[in-house]
Amino acid sequence: MANTSIILRVELNHEKATFGDVAAAISKAGGDITSIDVIRPGKEHSVRDITVEVADTEENKVVESLKQYEGIKLINVSDRTFLVHLGGKIKIQPTLPIKNRDDLSRVYTPGVAKVCTAIHENPEKAYSLTIKRNTVAVVSDGTAVLGLGDIGPYAAAPVMEGKAMLFKQLADVDAFPICLDTHDTEELIRTIKAMSPIFGGINLEDISSPRCFEIERRLTEELEIPVFHDDQHGTAVVVIAGLLNALKVVNKRIENIRVVVNGIGAAGVSICKMLLSAGVTKLVPVDREGTIIRGGEYSHPMWQWLAEQPQVESTEGSLKEVIKGADVFIGVSRGNLLNGEDIRGMGPDPIVFAMANPLPEVSPEEAIPHARVYATGRSDYPNQINNVLVFPGLFRGALDCRARCINEPMKLAAARAIASVVTGGELNELYIIPSIFNEQVVIEVRKAVVQAAILTGVARRIPKDFR
Ligand SMILES: NC(=O)C1=CN([C@@H]2O[C@H](COP(=O)(O)OP(=O)(O)OC[C@H]3O[C@@H](n4cnc5c(N)ncnc54)[C@H](O)[C@@H]3O)[C@@H](O)[C@H]2O)C=CC1
Numbered sequence: 001m002a003n004t005s006i007i008l009r010v011e012l013n014h015e016k017a018t019f020g021d022v023a024a025a026i027s028k029a030g031g032d033i034t035s036i037d038v039i040r041p042g043k044e045h046s047v048r049d050i051t052v053e054v055a056d057t058e059e060n061k062v063v064e065s066l067k068q069y070e071g072i073k074l075i076n077v078s079d080r081t082f083l084v085h086l087g088g089k090i091k092i093q094p095t096l097p098i099k100n101r102d103d104l105s106r107v108y109t110p111g112v113a114k115v116c117t118a119i120h121e122n123p124e125k126a127y128s129l130t131i132k133r134n135t136v137a138v139v140s141d142g143t144a145v146l147g148l149g150d151i152g153p154y155a156a157a158p159v160m161e162g163k164a165m166l167f168k169q170l171a172d173v174d175a176f177p178i179c180l181d182t183h184d185t186e187e188l189i190r191t192i193k194a195m196s197p198i199f200g201g202i203n204l205e206d207i208s209s210p211r212c213f214e215i216e217r218r219l220t221e222e223l224e225i226p227v228f229h230d231d232q233h234g235t236a237v238v239v240i241a242g243l244l245n246a247l248k249v250v251n252k253r254i255e256n257i258r259v260v261v262n263g264i265g266a267a268g269v270s271i272c273k274m275l276l277s278a279g280v281t282k283l284v285p286v287d288r289e290g291t292i293i294r295g296g297e298y299s300h301p302m303w304q305w306l307a308e309q310p311q312v313e314s315t316e317g318s319l320k321e322v323i324k325g326a327d328v329f330i331g332v333s334r335g336n337l338l339n340g341e342d343i344r345g346m347g348p349d350p351i352v353f354a355m356a357n358p359l360p361e362v363s364p365e366e367a368i369p370h371a372r373v374y375a376t377g378r379s380d381y382p383n384q385i386n387n388v389l390v391f392p393g394l395f396r397g398a399l400d401c402r403a404r405c406i407n408e409p410m411k412l413a414a415a416r417a418i419a420s421v422v423t424g425g426e427l428n429e430l431y432i433i434p435s436i437f438n439e440q441v442v443i444e445v446r447k448a449v450v451q452a453a454i455l456t457g458v459a460r461r462i463p464k465d466f467r
């Protein structure tokens with residue numbers, strides 16, 4: 001269960017209640033006090049800020065519990081999650097101050113004109129003379145935000161700002177959140193193309209399927225900078241990384257395993273493609289209506305592509321039927337679809353990646369007794385499989401070598417790099433994937449991505465440390 005942190009401003013009437021009453025009320029309602037600040041001391045009355053960790057769902061219980069005491073007045077409740085969002089989470093800062101007229105005439109007109117002319121004569125110079133070489137657009141239309149669905153471009157912004165923060169903190173990439181107020185595929189493509197001159201790469205985020213496939217395909221074809229749909233490929237890369245390590249734990253080879261992927265949307269399609277690139281020979285894609293089978297006919301172009309792959313099984317069935325005997329289950333669909341019995345019915349030493357947010361396809365309580373390796377997309381259980389392990393290092397590498405695109409070998413190299421950060425001695429059922437705070441992740445992903453870009457001929461520059 002996810003926790004939240006709230007700050008309660010409480011006034012105590014010392015004749016009627018003690019701080020012990022406050023602590024007991026909070027604890028009875030399931031909250032943990034993590035800090036106390038005295039705001040106004042006093043003999044008869046005092047005011048304190050009490051920071052409380054509480055499960056998301058229990059927040060109101062804490063408030064209600066305090067209200068029952070006559071001598072405790074609740075002045076204010078602030079949610080720390082909201083507090084960190086006040087005014088947004090990123091800002092733009094100049095690289096140098098403008099202290100006098102001389103500075104002004106250099107950074108702005110008239111001096112800037114000769115820089116503009118130089119770029120006009122040689123557009124490549126945009127990489128050395130503007131922010132292009134280190135700047136990525138994080139673009140969403142707000143149609144598939146986390147597991148929240150189509151909540152629109154305004155509501156999508158906190159997620160895009162969060163991704164921008166992660167880009168900067170983890171890989172020193174300057175990322176800018178762009179939330180577009182249109183659902184129209186052509187208009188999205190046109191708008192992203194029109195704004196692309198200032199960016200060195202485009203990270204598409206939380207755009208619903210199947211539109212996301214066409215938007216990414218067209219932008220990749222029509223732009224000379226890398227375009228990457230994070231929910232498809234970031235997820236696929238980190239899943240493959242986790243799977244490579246989980247297979248070492250259970251001592252199985254990728255060529256021999258039977259993999260069920262549930263939810264063939266943005267993430268599921270890319271995961272299936274990468275599983276095939278990585279060597280999986282028995283693949284069972286499943287969506288709402290059951291399996292997508294070899295030889296089947298589908299109006300969804302990516303499902304049709306899957307139906308034409310020889311590694312895809314041709315047996316029809318529901319998820320509960322086809323999961324029987326499987327070595328690996330990967331869920332990118334929605335929560336609570338499977339129970340412990342389903343996991344018990346899988347093959348020996350089953351690997352379960354239940355990644356739907358916020359609720360996994362099978363809960364840890366149900367899965368863990370039967371799964372040898374269990375992972376989710378969440379930070380409150382071990383083995384968090386999240387695309388944040390991918391996009392910072394991947395774009396760092398792509399920008400550094402000025403890659404024209406991000407291709408399959410670059411993604412596979414990134415997956416292997418992430419897996420390699422967990423060393424043989426460290427690897428176990430509860431530790432198949434490194435933490436996002438492990439600084440080696442970005443370093444290794446960048447290195448692997450640059451190498452793969454050079455090898456596949458999409459790098460337009462060789463970074464110094466590769467010469
Ligand atoms: N942990 C992570 O890093 C990530 C997790 N996710 C999670 O994975 C889920 C899917 O994300 P997207 O692929 O972006 O969404 P999407 O909407 O593109 O795809 C979801 C797919 O699941 C299918 N589906 C829905 N209910 C189903 C059911 N009962 N059985 C089988 N299939 C079902 C839908 O028909 C659709 O094809 C979400 O919960 C999302 O939060 C997505 C990306 C990254």
Ligand SMILES: CC(=O)C(=O)O
Nearest residue numbers: 145146147231357387
């Ligand atoms: C993690 C992420 O990008 C998502 O759930 O959409």
Ligand SMILES: [Mg+2]
Nearest residue numbers: 146205206231
């Ligand atoms: Mg996303």
